[in-house]
Amino acid sequence: MMRRLIWPALLLAILLAYPFVFATPFQQRLGALVLLYAIAASSWNIVGGYAGQVSVGHVVFFGCGAYAAMGAYAHFGLSPLIGLPAGIVAAVAIAAIVGVPTLRLSGHYFSMATIAVAELIRLVVTNTDYLGAAVGLSGPTVPRNVFDLSFISALPYYYLFLIVLAITLLMTWWMTHSRMGFYLRAIKDSERAARSLGAPAARIKLYAFMLSAALTSVAGALYAMMFGFVDPDSGLGLLISVKILIMAALGGAGLLFGPLVGAAILVPLEEISNSLLGGKGAGLTFVVYGAIIVLIARFQPGGILTLIKRLLERRAKPRAKEEQRLATGATHAP
Amino acid sequence: MSFILVQVIVGGLLLGAVYALFSSGLTLVWGMMNIVNFAHGDFVMLGMYAAFVVFTLFGVGPLAGVPFATLLLAALGVVVYFALIRGIMKGPMLAQILGTFGLALLLRYSVFWWFGADFLSLPQNIVGGTLVFWGLRIEAARLLAGIVALVVTLGLHLLLTRTALGSKMLAVAEDATAAQLMGIRPDTMQAIAWAIAAGATGLAGALIATFFYIVPTVGETLGIVAFVTVSLGGFGSVPGALVAGLLIGVIESLSGYLIGAVYKDIVVYALFLSFLWFRPQGLMGKT
Numbered sequence: 001m002m003r004r005l006i007w008p009a010l011l012l013a014i015l016l017a018y019p020f021v022f023a024t025p026f027q028q029r030l031g032a033l034v035l036l037y038a039i040a041a042s043s044w045n046i047v048g049g050y051a052g053q054v055s056v057g058h059v060v061f062f063g064c065g066a067y068a069a070m071g072a073y074a075h076f077g078l079s080p081l082i083g084l085p086a087g088i089v090a091a092v093a094i095a096a097i098v099g100v101p102t103l104r105l106s107g108h109y110f111s112m113a114t115i116a117v118a119e120l121i122r123l124v125v126t127n128t129d130y131l132g133a134a135v136g137l138s139g140p141t142v143p144r145n146v147f148d149l150s151f152i153s154a155l156p157y158y159y160l161f162l163i164v165l166a167i168t169l170l171m172t173w174w175m176t177h178s179r180m181g182f183y184l185r186a187i188k189d190s191e192r193a194a195r196s197l198g199a200p201a202a203r204i205k206l207y208a209f210m211l212s213a214a215l216t217s218v219a220g221a222l223y224a225m226m227f228g229f230v231d232p233d234s235g236l237g238l239l240i241s242v243k244i245l246i247m248a249a250l251g252g253a254g255l256l257f258g259p260l261v262g263a264a265i266l267v268p269l270e271e272i273s274n275s276l277l278g279g280k281g282a283g284l285t286f287v288v289y290g291a292i293i294v295l296i297a298r299f300q301p302g303g304i305l306t307l308i309k310r311l312l313e314r315r316a317k318p319r320a321k322e323e324q325r326l327a328t329g330a331t332h333a334p
Numbered sequence: 335m336s337f338i339l340v341q342v343i344v345g346g347l348l349l350g351a352v353y354a355l356f357s358s359g360l361t362l363v364w365g366m367m368n369i370v371n372f373a374h375g376d377f378v379m380l381g382m383y384a385a386f387v388v389f390t391l392f393g394v395g396p397l398a399g400v401p402f403a404t405l406l407l408a409a410l411g412v413v414v415y416f417a418l419i420r421g422i423m424k425g426p427m428l429a430q431i432l433g434t435f436g437l438a439l440l441l442r443y444s445v446f447w448w449f450g451a452d453f454l455s456l457p458q459n460i461v462g463g464t465l466v467f468w469g470l471r472i473e474a475a476r477l478l479a480g481i482v483a484l485v486v487t488l489g490l491h492l493l494l495t496r497t498a499l500g501s502k503m504l505a506v507a508e509d510a511t512a513a514q515l516m517g518i519r520p521d522t523m524q525a526i527a528w529a530i531a532a533g534a535t536g537l538a539g540a541l542i543a544t545f546f547y548i549v550p551t552v553g554e555t556l557g558i559v560a561f562v563t564v565s566l567g568g569f570g571s572v573p574g575a576l577v578a579g580l581l582i583g584v585i586e587s588l589s590g591y592l593i594g595a596v597y598k599d600i601v602v603y604a605l606f607l608s609f610l611w612f613r614p615q616g617l618m619g620k621t
Contacts, residue, residue, distance in 0.1 A: 054428055
């Protein structure tokens with residue numbers, strides 16, 4: 001048990017120390033963004049990685065949180081924090097509406113439905129004046145008190161995001177080690193077999209989807225608080241879904257720390273390419289993202305962490321591995 | 335009033351025939367290999383840009399762009415099949431969905447990077463102006479696109495049901511191993527299916543480029559239209575896609591006319607979600 005805690009403890013120490021080692025405002029902001037995307041990608045991981053249901057419209061939950069937080073301020077003059085629970089409720093409700101019919105069907109339907117619902121809601125919001133239409137909603141320009149969560153320095157956001165990320169990962173860990181985690185693994189291996197043994201497959205996947213939606217909406221609310229506004233592009237654009245999904249898949253979908261690893265690689269990459277190439281670079285960034293996704297899918301669906309794990313194992317016991325290869329090779333021969 | 339409605343419905347039917355054409359490519363690949371191509375709409379987008387490039391670079395008539403886009407996309411389909419699809423087909427669901435979804439991004443943003451985000455369009459009246467039938471005004475470009483799309487979709491149906499090639503493809507769809515034992519190469523048949531499916535998108539893209547706006551993100555909207563069409567028509571069914579495509583074309587233009595242009599996509603997406611709720615097997619599918 002102690003040995004298994006060494007790596008997470010080391011990671012936590014590094015994350016706690018980061019803003020002091022890299023103390024410029026740019027570096028602190030970068031660190032906060034990595035954590036923010038890690039929260040969103042870790043939330044996606046619950047349904048996309050552990051339950052094996054690829055949501056490509058996760059931004060809709062992100063947008064629920066972002067719009068609820070900004071709406072609480074813009075319409076009621078309340079702290080954006082007050083909007084957070086409303087965002088969670090909206091996200092979970094949407095997850096249920098989409099999930100109940102589609103999680104019974106094959107995974108393709110779920111993916112298509114998530115795209116369609118995200119685009120539908122983006123179009124509706126873009127045409128709804130109450131939600132700011134195409135302009136969006138803004139948060140407090142000058143913070144009235146600490147509960148507005150509007151800071152100039154990125155440092156408070158950094159630690160706030162770190163706490164939320166820790167909670168997200170703890171909930172994920174707890175989920176995988178509960179009865180639900182057993183069901184999820186069984187369903188992912190073979191849904192038909194799991195069902196025939198009495199696992200309530202559709203219901204378990206729905207719970208994972210709703211939990212994932214709730215946590216993603218928290219990420220969206222935090223995002224809106226940090227940037228102080230939300231509009232249809234930054235809160236409901238397909239590209240946010242893409243970022244969330246690619247970070248989890250690159251690091252390792254279905255692994256606890258996969259999304260954090262993916263975010264730590266891709267967020268700096270994007271920030272640097274944006275600062276080097278400017279607006280023109282945005283297109284190029286997504287060309288690279290697309291290429292990365294295709295390559296992962298084709299050659300390494302387990303992501304970077306799975307690759308590293310496999311390399312380490314191969315180095316540890318090359319002989320056993322070789323024997324295993326021969327054995328499987330023999331059984332596969334015609 | 336009712337006269338305008340007839341005009342709107344005819345316009346919807348003509349656009350719907352083009353929807354049916356590219357959707358039948360999606361339904362063919364889905365039915366045959368159980369792969370959903372998330373880049374399908376972006377294939378149509380590439381067909382539109384191919385027609386645009388042929389027109390602006392070579393200045394030849396738009397009709398030269400049509401065969402060029404068809405062949406280009408058919409070739410792309412074969413490349414995509416061998417380079418990507420064959421590798422991910424037997425893989426986990428995550429790899430299947432990420433693979434074609436990543437391809438969609440790659441295509442969409444390569445075009446975005448190259449051509450920019452501006453709306454492009456071919457010169458108006460590039461195909462012979464507006465025709466008047468019994469008082470109905472129909473743009474020649476739309477009429478041509480609708481008729482060609484309808485004919486090709488029907489031809490595709492006949493190809494699949496009445497020819498030896500079609501039977502071989504259906505055999506592979508039914509059971510690839512058994513088909514292989516009968517001397518049919520599943521690889522070849524599946525590559526042909528990808529060539530046909532992608533060629534259909536190229537043709538459809540070049541046809542609508544003559545009257546539609548051209549923008550890198552148009553593939554997202556058209557991709558969802560294809561999903562709606564296929565889920566409405568039942569996956570794997572070309573006649574289903576034809577009926578559903580025409581229906582969606584009409585629903586779209588009617589809601590654009592009656593509720594407002596910005597709401598026509600909303601209506602189509604809502605229709606899709608309600609179908610997933612109540613009748614996921616499609617209009618004509620069996621449970």
